[in-house]
Amino acid sequence: MIYFDNAATTAPLEEALSFYLKAVKDFPGNSSSTHGLGRQADRELEKARASILESFGLAKTHSLIFNSGATEGNNLAIKGIAHFYKNRGKKLITSSVEHPSVTNAFKELEKEGFEVVYLPVTEEGKVDPLSLEKALDKDTILVSIMGVNNETGAVNDLSALADLTHKFPKAFFHSDLTQAIGKVKVPYSKLDLFTYSSHKIGGLRGDGALIYLNKIKFAPLSDGGGQEFGFRSGTVNVPAVMTQAYVVKEALKGYESNLKHVKEISEYLRQNLNIPSEIRFNSPIDASPYVLNFSLINKKASVVLEALSEKGIYVSSVSACNSKGEPISEVLTAMGKSEGDARNSIRLSFSKRNTLEEAKTFVLAFKEVLEGVINR
Numbered sequence: 185m186i187y188f189d190n191a192a193t194t195a196p197l198e199e200a201l202s203f204y205l206k207a208v209k210d211f212p213g214n215s216s217s218t219h220g221l222g223r224q225a226d227r228e229l230e231k232a233r234a235s236i237l238e239s240f241g242l243a244k245t246h247s248l249i250f251n252s253g254a255t256e257g258n259n260l261a262i263k264g265i266a267h268f269y270k271n272r273g274k275k276l277i278t279s280s281v282e283h284p285s286v287t288n289a290f291k292e293l294e295k296e297g298f299e300v301v302y303l304p305v306t307e308e309g310k311v312d313p314l315s316l317e318k319a320l321d322k323d324t325i326l327v328s329i330m331g332v333n334n335e336t337g338a339v340n341d342l343s344a345l346a347d348l349t350h351k352f353p354k355a356f357f358h359s360d361l362t363q364a365i366g367k368v369k370v371p372y373s374k375l376d377l378f379t380y381s382s383h384k385i386g387g388l389r390g391d392g393a394l395i396y397l398n399k400i401k402f403a404p405l406s407d408g409g410g411q412e413f414g415f416r417s418g419t420v421n422v423p424a425v426m427t428q429a430y431v432v433k434e435a436l437k438g439y440e441s442n443l444k445h446v447k448e449i450s451e452y453l454r455q456n457l458n459i460p461s462e463i464r465f466n467s468p469i470d471a472s473p474y475v476l477n478f479s480l481i482n483k484k485a486s487v488v489l490e491a492l493s494e495k496g497i498y499v500s501s502v503s504a505c506n507s508k509g510e511p512i513s514e515v516l517t518a519m520g521k522s523e524g525d526a527r528n529s530i531r532l533s534f535s536k537r538n539t540l541e542e543a544k545t546f547v548l549a550f551k552e553v554l555e556g557v558i559n560r
C-alpha cells in the first residue's frame with residue numbers, strides 16, 4: 185500500500201496511541217467533577233493546555249479552547265467573533281480558497297447582514313497582501329486567511345497579512361493552520377487566533393484546538409455546562425487532549441528533519457511526473473512540500489484515482505471535503521485554471537512516514553495507469 189492522502193488524514197503516531205491508551209486508563213474522571221478523580225483529570229487538562237501554549241511560544245499571551253477539530257474551531261473563531269463584536273463593525277474579510285468550514289461560516293454570516301469580502305488569489309493560489317490592504321477599513325472586525333491551502337499547498341505570507349490587519353485596532357487576524365502546523369514556518373505570535381486538527385499531525389480524529397489572544401471573547405456556538413471558559417461546553421476528552429499536547433510538541437520539534445525528508449519525496453515526484461503532454465502542476469514551486477497537486481490534461485481524474493486505488497495506491501482528487509458536492513475544484517477555479525483542469529486534479533499529500541522508495545513505485549504505477557486509461 186502507498187498512502188499519499190495525508191492531508192485528508194494521517195494515521196496516529198504509534199507512540200501517540202500508546203500514550204492515549206495509558207491516559208484513558210490512568211485518568212478515568214470527568215475534569216468537571218469536584219471529587220479526587222475529577223480534580224486529577226482537571227490537572228492533566230490544564231497541563232496539556234499549558235504544554236501546547238508553551239510549544240507554540242504563546243504561554244503568556246494566548247489561551248486555548250479544546251474542541252473537536254478545525255471545523256469547529258473555524259466556526260467558533262469566525263461566528264463567535266462576529267457575533268460577540270458585532271457592535272464594533274460589520275465587515276469581515278476572507279479569501280476565495282478557504283476550506284468549506286471557513287467559507288460556509290462566512291456565508292451564514294452574510295445571510296445575517298454582515299458584509300463579507302472574499303479576496304481573490306494570484307495564479308499561484310496565494311492572497312496578495314495588497315488586495316487585503318485595499319479591502320481593510322475601520323468597519324472591519326475580522327480577517328481570516330489560511331496558512332497553507334489544503335488542495336495546492338500554497339503558503340500565505342501570514343506575517344504581512346497580520347501586520348496589515350493590525351493597522352486597524354478593531355480587527356482580529358485569524359488563520360486556519362490545519363495544513364501548516366509543523367509543516368511550514370508560522371509567525372504564531374503575530375496571529376490573534378488560529379485553529380487546527382490533531383489528526384493531521386499524527387493525533388486523534390475529532391480532536392483539535394482554537395488558540396486565541398487572552399483578551400478575545402466569543403459568542404459560544406452551543407449552550408451547556410460552561411466548560412472551556414464558557415466558550416465551548418461539553419465534557420473535555422482529557423486523554424485526547426493529553427495526546428494532542430504530545431503530538432503538537434513532536435510536530436514542532438521534528439519540523440526541520442521532517443521537512444527535509446518530505447521535500448526529497450516531493451521534489452522527486454515533481455521531476456519524475458513532469459510529463460508535459462499529460463500533466464500540469466498546480467502547486468506553486470514554493471508550496472508546502474507536503475502537498476503536490478496537478479491536473480490531468482487528457483484523462484479523467486476520477487478514473488485514474490480509481491485505477492490507482494485498485495493497485496493499493498491512495499491519492500485524492502479535488503478535496504475530500506468537497507467531493508460529495510459538485511466535483512470541481514473551487515480552489516483551482518479561483519486560481520484561474522480551466523474548467524477541465526479544475527475538474528481533473530490529483531492531490532498527493534505526504535507525511536514523514538512516506539519514503540522515497542514509495543515515490544519511485546508511485547511513478548512507475550502512475551505511468552502504467554496513464555497508459556491503460558483512455559482519454560476523456
Ligand code: PMP
Pocket residue numbers: 191192252253254255256283285330332333334360362363381383390505
Ligand atoms: N481546514 C483545512 C485547511 C483542512 O484541510 C481541513 C481538513 N480537511 C479542515 C479545515 C477541517 O478539519 P476537520 O475535518 O478535522 O474538522
